Amino acid sequence: MKLKFHNLIKNKLRAKKNKVPLKIKKNQIYILPTRPGFIFLLVVLVIFAGSFNENNNMGLLFSFFLFFIFLFSTRETRNSILDLKINSIKIENSFAFSKTKVEFNLLTNGKEKKAVKINLKDKFVKIEFLKNNLNINAKLFIDSKARGIYRCPVFKISSSFPYGIFKSFAYFYSDEKQIVYPSPSKTPIPLTKLKSLMEIQGKTKDKNKDEDEFKGLKNYVKGDNIKRISWKSYSKGLGLFIKDFNEEKSFDKIIIYFDKLKIENLEKKLSKICKTILELEAEGLKYGLEIKQIKIPPNSGPKHQKICLELLAGYDDE
């Protein structure tokens, strides 16, 4: 029931276009008493009921006073987020079931704001001060969901300043997508398996098979792969050398054929591929990815990795 209601509000909000960049207006702010606020109201009620019954004018006056404090503080509470400008939301890509970093850029162009909180469910970030005309970046770490590409979640910005008896809040979101990669599995797909798959795919690519042999030792240059250091020669005291393989060159360009991999569970399969990509990137190898019609030519680097992982994140069976 609560969830339904929540969704209803959310959808309404999307229609209302509380989209970033957003300057929070009066009609976008909701105000509700907090739990201490309800207790406060109860205190006022008890004082009122007692005084009314006893015809005690002082008690009545005092209860009225507290009641109006209660009412007037709503205005202050509303002002504590009114006219606040949310310039942008940046959502970092993340792996499934880990943390996603979200960065907000805020600006006040009214008065300075205090004790503002941005939250998504139970995760929140507190912004203690917002000086006038000063940009502030706030970071919030939210839980990543399962693999996929999501719409930007609706964030809540709130404040219960000054007395903590009322909470004013507004919702906002942006067009930014939340991309969640599959969570990497423990072990990658073995290279040999990938290689064999590549062979099946077409032998034309393996023309230089003859050259897959030990060519000799090369002087170590900073940046070379540590795994290829010839520890034998190092132990003999000859210095650092790198084993130079011809065959390695063919492995420099690995293409992962999604459809050829025989792993039944789709998510497990994606996880494996994800881990493989991470490993290949770490090894500094060039890799490509082919899913159905989409072909990403072999390359390396963080940008390339991102493209590949996003493809995995957005994979849909149909």
Added chain:
Amino acid sequence: MMMNNFKPKNSTLIFLSIVFSCIPLLFFLEIKTVIIVFFAFIFNLLIVLGKIKPPGKKTILFLTIVFTLILTINFKELFSRDAGVPLLIIMSFLKIFEIKTLRDELVACFLSFFILLSLILFSTSFFTTIYMFISAVFTLSVMGYINSPDKNLFQNIKKSILISLPSIIFAFVLFFFFPRIQTSLWGKQGSFKNISGFAQTISPGSVSSLAKNNEIAFKIKFDNNHQSLEKYFRGIVFNSFDGTSWHPDNPPLKGPTTFKSSTSKKAFIILNPTYSKYIISPDYPLNSPEKQIYLTENSTLYSIFFKINDKKAYEIEYTNQSPTYPKPSKKHLKLPENFNPLTLELGSQWRSFPPEQRVYKGIEFLRKNKFIYTLNPPKYGKNYIDEFLFDKREGFCEHFASSFAFLMRAAKIPSRITGGYLGGEENPIGGFFSLRQSDAHAWCEVWLGNKGWIRIDPTTESTPSRLEENMEQIFSSDFNSGRSFFKFTKPFTKLTDALNFFWDQKIISYNFNIQNEFFKFLGLKNQSFLKKSALLIFVCFFLFFWVYFSLKLKVKLQSKKSKELILFEKMQKKLKNKNFAKKPWEGYYEYLKRIEKSNLKNQELIKDFINIFVLYRYSGEKSEKNIVKMKMILKKLRF
């Protein structure tokens, strides 16, 4: 998990706000209670200062039980005012150490509101109220402090004051318009100890025990503006005598609902709690001021259900004419057997005379024999009236009154004793009279045929000064000489008294009847509760929107007006009388030309001003220098 989230600074402030709320209470609580509270306070102080570690959950529970037990043993009843309030204070102190979350902190603050509220059980004076509001604002500031990140108490106090001011105004509006009820919805609470008030019986020492009590018993304002001659205020009539003390009829018999009199006067009384059912009236009341009070056959007022445990305000119609009701009966002549044979003998000797002469004989007896009016009468035995009249001849008003009444009954004159107050100190600022407990007095009333019940005050017959002076003046040696030290504060106390009277009259005593009159004044007669509620809602909405929009518009207007325009308007204000102000339809240059042609005094200055103004406003180049120049010219401009 979060452990004890004991934030020293927050807790210190919450502690302070609780202490602030209880300070005035300490003046009203009993000494032993104050000592208990003081212990709790010291304990708290040490913890807040960091000298002792904050107690754990078990210790708090233990302390709660201990304090509750101490108070229960002391007062026997825990839910009475005198035990409940200190318990509330101690619990609030202990609550500080239970604080784990923000909510706990706020709840501790709410407790301090409750403590503040309990103050009204003891005092509802004007200054108590002011203290209450100030203390409430402080507590609010502490709430703000807890919630705000910058931890600036001063700023929070400022903010709280800003929120409180309109709240106070609205509270007063709501106060006057909120529909009142005539009786309470459910039973009234509170069992109070009999602290002070008029004696319920008259016996040697019963009135003199009050003589040194300087507390105010009631305040009275007479309706007619000329100074009142009313000095006797009646409370209780004692009809039966058992040899040692005089007793009232319990409950006193009901009289007619109204007495008729050709001379009726009005007065407004604010009666401090008497903790009894008797209600004071000047001389002889003509009707009852409220439904729950009835007029007794003895021309006194009596509350049907409740004791007067709170301050009570009422308007009363009264007369100085002696009442001819009720006709005397057996009870007005009844005397106990085997008491005071000498007095009985003397009285019976006079029986042959006509009634008036018999009374006169009695007065004469008091005047001729030297009686001494004293606060410290000697000890009397069984036949104390005999001893007083024929032997020791020293006594307070109760000795005089009971002796005289006894003597009259012995002479077959129906008589009774009336207890009340005599005197009154005028407050010229407020135009009212205050009567203190020390003004308590007892006198006699005798039945003289057609004349009715005539007041005879045997005390003043023997000591006439009692009528003119108050207790303090008569017994100046008995009162502490230290009091004269405070004499210079008298004008100040008169003023505060007057303020308190006004406050009591207008606010504390505001009730169903006064509200009806208020509505009548507004042209709304005989409103039902529902209609009143509707009116209230209407008034509230109206006020709310009025304040809200006026505030908003003001802010908007101020922010829209630019600096140069404000300065220009200031310049115009200086000119206005000279008929040289800019007309709304005039352009600035036309205006400039008109100034040039005129023979105005500071022509050059004004011309400069307008030139700079136009340059600043329309050139797009907004340099602060020009503003400064305009300000300079404004200073120089004088007509």
